[in-house]
Amino acid sequence: xxxRLDDRIREMxxxxxxxxxxxxxxxxxxxxxxxxxxRIPNWAVAVGAAMAVFVLIGxxxxxxxxxxxxVIDEPSPSTTTTLSLDEPAAYxxxxxxxxxxxxxxxxxxxxxxxxxxxxxxxxxxxxxxxxPTGDAFRVVVGSDGIVWTGGSGWIARFDGSxxxxxxxxxxxxxxxxxxxxxxxxxxxxxxARFDGSxxxxFEVPVSLDQGVAVPWTAFLDVAVDGTVxxxxxxxxxxxAFDGADWxxxxxxxxxxxPLSGTVxxxxxxxxxxxxxxxxxxxxxxxARFDGSTWTVYTTAEGLLDDVPDVAVGADGTVxxxxxxxVSRFDGDTWTAFPGVAGLGMFATVDAxxxxxxxxxxxxxxxFDGIDITRLEMPAKETASPTTTMPDPxxxxxxxxxxxQAGPVPPAATCPPGTDPDAAGPADQxxxxxxxxxxxxxxxxQHAGRIxxxxxxxxxxxxxxxxxxxxxxxPTGALIGELSGGLVYDVDSDxxxxxxxxxxxxxxxxxxxxxxxxxDTIGLDEGRFVPMGAAYDPISGLxxxxxxxRWNEQAENAGYWEVWAYDVDTNDWTLIGTVSFEPSxxxxxxxxxxxxxxLGYSQMIDRLIxxxxxxxxxxxxxxxxxxxxSTTDTPVVxxxxxxxxxxxxxxxxxxxxxxxxxxxxxxxTLTWSACFETPAxxxxxxxxxxxxxxxxxxxxxxxxxxGVGGSxxxxxxxxxxxxxxxxxxxxxILTPSTP
Amino acid sequence: MTTLTKxxxxxRYGVELTRFATxxxxxxxxxxxxxxxxxxxxxxxxxxxxxDQRAYLYRTVxxxxxxNHRSTTRRxxxxxxxxxxxxxxxxxxxxxxxxxxAHLNVVERSVVFLTYWEDLTEVDVADRLGxxxxxxxxxxxxxxxxxxxxxxx
Numbered sequence: 001x002x003x004r005l006d007d008r009i010r011e012m013x014x015x016x017x018x019x020x021x022x023x024x025x026x027x028x029x030x031x032x033x034x035x036x037x038x039r040i041p042n043w044a045v046a047v048g049a050a051m052a053v054f055v056l057i058g059x060x061x062x063x064x065x066x067x068x069x070x071v072i073d074e075p076s077p078s079t080t081t082t083l084s085l086d087e088p089a090a091y092x093x094x095x096x097x098x099x100x101x102x103x104x105x106x107x108x109x110x111x112x113x114x115x116x117x118x119x120x121x122x123x124x125x126x127x128x129x130x131x132p133t134g135d136a137f138r139v140v141v142g143s144d145g146i147v148w149t150g151g152s153g154w155i156a157r158f159d160g161s162x163x164x165x166x167x168x169x170x171x172x173x174x175x176x177x178x179x180x181x182x183x184x185x186x187x188x189x190x191x192a193r194f195d196g197s198x199x200x201x202f203e204v205p206v207s208l209d210q211g212v213a214v215p216w217t218a219f220l221d222v223a224v225d226g227t228v229x230x231x232x233x234x235x236x237x238x239x240a241f242d243g244a245d246w247x248x249x250x251x252x253x254x255x256x257x258p259l260s261g262t263v264x265x266x267x268x269x270x271x272x273x274x275x276x277x278x279x280x281x282x283x284x285x286x287a288r289f290d291g292s293t294w295t296v297y298t299t300a301e302g303l304l305d306d307v308p309d310v311a312v313g314a315d316g317t318v319x320x321x322x323x324x325x326v327s328r329f330d331g332d333t334w335t336a337f338p339g340v341a342g343l344g345m346f347a348t349v350d351a352x353x354x355x356x357x358x359x360x361x362x363x364x365x366x367f368d369g370i371d372i373t374r375l376e377m378p379a380k381e382t383a384s385p386t387t388t389m390p391d392p393x394x395x396x397x398x399x400x401x402x403x404q405a406g407p408v409p410p411a412a413t414c415p416p417g418t419d420p421d422a423a424g425p426a427d428q429x430x431x432x433x434x435x436x437x438x439x440x441x442x443x444x445q446h447a448g449r450i451x452x453x454x455x456x457x458x459x460x461x462x463x464x465x466x467x468x469x470x471x472x473x474p475t476g477a478l479i480g481e482l483s484g485g486l487v488y489d490v491d492s493d494x495x496x497x498x499x500x501x502x503x504x505x506x507x508x509x510x511x512x513x514x515x516x517x518x519d520t521i522g523l524d525e526g527r528f529v530p531m532g533a534a535y536d537p538i539s540g541l542x543x544x545x546x547x548x549r550w551n552e553q554a555e556n557a558g559y560w561e562v563w564a565y566d567v568d569t570n571d572w573t574l575i576g577t578v579s580f581e582p583s584x585x586x587x588x589x590x591x592x593x594x595x596x597x598l599g600y601s602q603m604i605d606r607l608i609x610x611x612x613x614x615x616x617x618x619x620x621x622x623x624x625x626x627x628x629s630t631t632d633t634p635v636v637x638x639x640x641x642x643x644x645x646x647x648x649x650x651x652x653x654x655x656x657x658x659x660x661x662x663x664x665x666x667x668t669l670t671w672s673a674c675f676e677t678p679a680x681x682x683x684x685x686x687x688x689x690x691x692x693x694x695x696x697x698x699x700x701x702x703x704x705x706g707v708g709g710s711x712x713x714x715x716x717x718x719x720x721x722x723x724x725x726x727x728x729x730x731x732i733l734t735p736s737t738p
Numbered sequence: 739m740t741t742l743t744k745x746x747x748x749x750r751y752g753v754e755l756t757r758f759a760t761x762x763x764x765x766x767x768x769x770x771x772x773x774x775x776x777x778x779x780x781x782x783x784x785x786x787x788x789x790d791q792r793a794y795l796y797r798t799v800x801x802x803x804x805x806n807h808r809s810t811t812r813r814x815x816x817x818x819x820x821x822x823x824x825x826x827x828x829x830x831x832x833x834x835x836x837x838x839x840a841h842l843n844v845v846e847r848s849v850v851f852l853t854y855w856e857d858l859t860e861v862d863v864a865d866r867l868g869x870x871x872x873x874x875x876x877x878x879x880x881x882x883x884x885x886x887x888x889x890x891x
Contacts, residue, residue, distance in 0.1 A: 005882060005885065005886050005889070006854070008885075008889050009850060009854045009882070009885055010854045010855075012835045012838065012839075012854075012885075013761065013850070013851060013854045013855040014855075015835045016757070016760055016761045016835060016839075016851070016855070017757050017760075017855065019760065019765050019835075020756055020757040020760040020765060020768065021756065021760070021765050021768060021769055022753075022756070023748075023752035023753050023755070023756040023769070023772060024752075024756070024769040024770075024772055024773040024776075025773075026745060026748040026749070026752065026776075276861060276871075308871050345871060345875075
């Protein structure tokens, strides 16, 4: 049946295809090592060469990427569109899990729902009850009755109240082991185990090749012996990890193929795997593993159909869930129940053998082989009002002049007897090397340490006097993806994480992450994306920027707003807009401009922006006066796989692929404070760093985790420091473990 | 199984993957995403062992599109989509496609494109993208709900 909406969407897809460009030039060769092109005066040429991928086809050299493909289409002027983003009227259920007390739990859009199955009474837990966000993906309950839920970048534990922890950023599955530890999957081949305080990660051996689907597994379960079972899609089979060794089972071992990815561990130690036929060929069903042999059950053994999901109860009852019915296994034969249909996924079985699964039309249904019980999803309350933002005034707000920072306690110094130039202990625990766009660091001047958020979202500090890492295991968690990075607020003595959707605040004195507001930033969900940030020591406020709209008066330019954030009051204040009209020569074929706030210099009292058209823009935070400069401005194209930047020594430094590190010289107003990268770091290693941040105690720039390789697959946990005075590079940490 | 050369793989799937990528990141970035996906996939160590190359490439495109969104450079695209004007590319036609798609995430766009352009079933979409049917069903439902309200249908 085709509805009017379906017809409209098809029209849209037709338009997408009509406006689709031709395919790119064909790649017929591997990406080469980065071109060592530093010291080329024209930064754009250097970076373009370093980013380009040259390939050979039929004797012809092709160029992929580089500046040619970095040209951004200029949107035509448009009026502001107001769109309704209201949530559905009811919670949208997801995972369903049964607790030892018989209560039923479901992860839902908007929160987590618990039902008293006897009475059918639901209880809804939302951000008002302590959940960090309203987008829980999954919920599982351990044999100890502890409830775990989670979303991308966080998990939360419920034992009467919710406690939040950082987690790998993933939409992967979750399972609880017999020891109470939580397992999840992330990346393209990674498992993570959380024991309530620390995460451990384990990677499927590369030799057991998988696809690139993220997450790589849709279902996890933990067997009674602690073995973690991960079901994948298609022909990748099933993985088992016993804490030390991996096993991989595919159709070669007797599994039907392709699989649905669902796995369920039974109390007798057997493991069940569901499978679905993609092309209608026979053989799909459910497979049982007894530790040595896979036994496959299909419609020939009484199953109703293919098996998208399989669930096993504490009493050993096995249910196979089909698209339009279910089948139950009593240990000997299958009994089919056509017509008892749920969503076909995320089912669970309670202690009495009753199957529970999300219903197609909302809510949860239970089936014990005779009767169907229905639990309705509670109605969703209207979303609370979002933060009220001041109206754009069109003038520069004087708040940065009139607001004054409070007295600042003395900054930390290194204790006697420490040697900041001596390498830290090689065998120390340290953050995993790696690179994501969420890595960030800031220097806490009171504590005298660097605060660092790693690829798992875990919080660390780095002591610049002893060159040692310390895993903080804070209370609470940093929520959401970072966009503006970390900024240390000297006045308030907290570090602020500016994200796409949330602000999180870290207090080193209490070792706690908190979210000052449950609302997303700004007026409209997801519409305030802080782009870079800097602390203003004059006003004591944190400054950040966002793009608001394309300038309707200047046809080819957009403009940016500067906002101030007061972490003490959780107030956002619009300061004004930054815009400049580049010349045609400055555009160099790029029809638009992109500004990012890189840092602030108190010496010249200017915010330092960069533009993607090789222009540095200095903005007076007191008046809004913007001064563009094109003198030797690097193209600080900050994304994957380009460079990073970091504040230090009253200015900002940038690192570009294959380039040296250069800072903005506030005396000459040029990017001329450069430090040549040592030759040993140029051998396709350390082409960029996970984070860079200044160390004001020792007058150094700290470079965290060298990253190399064509696709960021090669990273080392080394820490380097550049002494500003001596212009010397020193490797201050070389961990003995990866 | 017939072994295709890398050039043949590109010739066979280049056009459809570019269309698919366009639905995910817009016409401005789709060639970049497809280039990245081909280079990443064709020269990966496991490419010769990939059985369903088409699905593998689709998943790679989705993965690259997600990186596109999450990387700092691609924050530009995201910001553009998130900004009040919500313009990804010059809007043409009666339906402001890019404006509407800006309200879907990458996975939702993937599911919508494969469902409504390639007419794949939920099972086929799940297999193509390497995700569960449940995810496909849920994402498609969310996407239809959003588009229904955006398009006032």
